[in-house]
Amino acid sequence: MEKILVVDDEQDICTLLKRYFSKKGYEVETVTNGELALSFLKKNPVDLVICDFKLPDYSGLEILQKIKIINPKTQVIIITGYSDVRIAVEALKKGAFDYVTKPLYPDEILLTAQRALGAKSQPTPAKKGIATTSQPNQEYVIGLSPQSKAIQKHIDLIAPTDMSVIILGETGTGKEYVAKAIHAKSKRAAQPFVAIDCGALPQELAASELFGHEKGAFTGAIAEKKGCFEQANGGTLFLDEIGNLTYENQIKLLRVLQEQTIKKVGGVKDIKVDVRVVVATNENLKQAVESGEFREDIYHRLNEFRIELSPLRARPVDVVYFAKYFLQQSNQQLGKTVEGFDEQVLEIFKSYYWYGNLRELGNVVKRSVLLCQGKLINTSCLPAEIIEPDLTVDIGLDMPIDVSKPISLKAVTQEAEKRAILEVLKQTKNNKTKTAELLDVDRKTLYNKLSQYDIQT
Numbered sequence: 001m002e003k004i005l006v007v008d009d010e011q012d013i014c015t016l017l018k019r020y021f022s023k024k025g026y027e028v029e030t031v032t033n034g035e036l037a038l039s040f041l042k043k044n045p046v047d048l049v050i051c052d053f054k055l056p057d058y059s060g061l062e063i064l065q066k067i068k069i070i071n072p073k074t075q076v077i078i079i080t081g082y083s084d085v086r087i088a089v090e091a092l093k094k095g096a097f098d099y100v101t102k103p104l105y106p107d108e109i110l111l112t113a114q115r116a117l118g119a120k121s122q123p124t125p126a127k128k129g130i131a132t133t134s135q136p137n138q139e140y141v142i143g144l145s146p147q148s149k150a151i152q153k154h155i156d157l158i159a160p161t162d163m164s165v166i167i168l169g170e171t172g173t174g175k176e177y178v179a180k181a182i183h184a185k186s187k188r189a190a191q192p193f194v195a196i197d198c199g200a201l202p203q204e205l206a207a208s209e210l211f212g213h214e215k216g217a218f219t220g221a222i223a224e225k226k227g228c229f230e231q232a233n234g235g236t237l238f239l240d241e242i243g244n245l246t247y248e249n250q251i252k253l254l255r256v257l258q259e260q261t262i263k264k265v266g267g268v269k270d271i272k273v274d275v276r277v278v279v280a281t282n283e284n285l286k287q288a289v290e291s292g293e294f295r296e297d298i299y300h301r302l303n304e305f306r307i308e309l310s311p312l313r314a315r316p317v318d319v320v321y322f323a324k325y326f327l328q329q330s331n332q333q334l335g336k337t338v339e340g341f342d343e344q345v346l347e348i349f350k351s352y353y354w355y356g357n358l359r360e361l362g363n364v365v366k367r368s369v370l371l372c373q374g375k376l377i378n379t380s381c382l383p384a385e386i387i388e389p390d391l392t393v394d395i396g397l398d399m400p401i402d403v404s405k406p407i408s409l410k411a412v413t414q415e416a417e418k419r420a421i422l423e424v425l426k427q428t429k430n431n432k433t434k435t436a437e438l439l440d441v442d443r444k445t446l447y448n449k450l451s452q453y454d455i456q457t
């Protein structure tokens with residue numbers, strides 16, 4: 001029987017989920033804070049943790065990282081309020097399987113849990129964080145926008161070659177999907193596609209996940225292990241969030257790229273591998289090179305070809321096209337027959353910011369299909385935050401403007417910037433890397449702004 005641990009400080013949610021999942025045949029335990037969850041997990045392995053993002057003692061990201069250190073194969077689903085979706089998306093990058101938003105609908109969580117557990121039971125553990133192989137039923141859809149069509153041309157052009165590729169784009173724009181499409185169209189298609197998220201790799205596991213280890217290489221290395229390069233031999237290795245590799249692992253990676261050989265942790269012999277490397281990042285790797293955080297030689301090796309994915313908000317025709325695709329997909333998954341969206345919903349979709357890009361759109365559509373009672377999805381099926389986005393949170397412009405005096409636009413902009421930085425610093429508990437990421441600037445720019453606005457952290 002598959003085991004689930006629910007972690008939520010709201011007792012009602014624990015009770016609801018326990019009752020619901022037990023009826024569906026799962027063994028369910030519940031705890032109300034992070035500390036209890038961690039001590040439970042150290043003694044009792046579980047297949048899936050369903051965890052509230054805001055626990056009294058830990059943030060979702062902190063607990064996620066700790067769970068992954070205890071057992072990298074435990075799947076984690078994050079429960080979040082819609083206004084925290086951007087942070088939940090962060091959690092996906094750090095290895096969570098998926099997120100569900102409040103209010104909770106048991107059918108929706110069940111579907112997500114089934115996908116997470118299904119992914120876990122595949123021969124090579126699935127979903128990101130630790131190495132994953134392609135999941136079935138992942139249809140690659142080509143959008144209608146000129147940007148999507150250009151991407152498709154690039155994929156067709158580059159796939160048959162053995163060149164390394166860098167894929168750039170915000171979270172959820174489909175970088176992994178593009179990497180898979182390149183693999184599927186290449187002469188390596190019959191060989192494995194292995195994906196690993198370098199951002200989700202605990203430091204202490206990274207080298208062994210990438211290059212493998214020999215038995216006895218370190219405490220806990222009870223058997224020899226193949227790393228991702230060996231697993232992907234003959235095929236394609238997708239390294240997501242490449243900018244997060246430590247300097248030491250960057251050197252090892254350079255060696256593989258130059259010599260096509262790896263050395264396992266604790267090993268002495270060189271092992272020949274034949275792997276095409278495709279990498280992705282949503283940070284500016286060029287700037288990381290300039291600031292000395294990422295090695296220039298690797299950057300040039302990898303940058304044989306570059307594909308840049310535009311954010312979804314920059315291609316409104318794709319919003320509608322993908323919304324319809326996700327509607328069909330959700331109908332199938334949920335056994336529903338919803339026919340489409342009303343005009344107002346489509347207008348809202350076209351003007352919304354889509355922080356989480358296609359991933360967020362897919363989740364919003366799935367939930368609205370679940371809630372839809374008629375033939376068309378109307379605004380009552382959408383989360384309130386989509387209908388009336390809280391722009392003050394987004395751009396920090398919640399200050400009253402005094403029109404009795406002349407207004408300097410520059411001063412208003414600077415005040416908004418300062419507030420946005422302060423707000424995000426608060427949310428990330430002063431973590432500058434995360435703050436820069438959420439504000440979509442590089443760390444250098446953030447530091448300049450901190451000193452410009454005299455913000456002490």
Ligand SMILES: Nc1ncnc2c1ncn2[C@@H]1O[C@H](COP(=O)(O)OP(=O)(O)OP(=O)(O)O)[C@@H](O)[C@H]1O
Nearest residue numbers: 139140141170171172173174175176177358359362
């Ligand atoms: N071309 C596509 N066709 C169909 N669905 C897509 C496509 N691209 C993206 N998606 C949807 O968007 C989700 C996110 O895609 P993907 O994981 O490739 O994004 P990503 O850019 O790698 O995200 P992250 O940076 O967070 O790792 C997918 O699970 C899928 O539902």
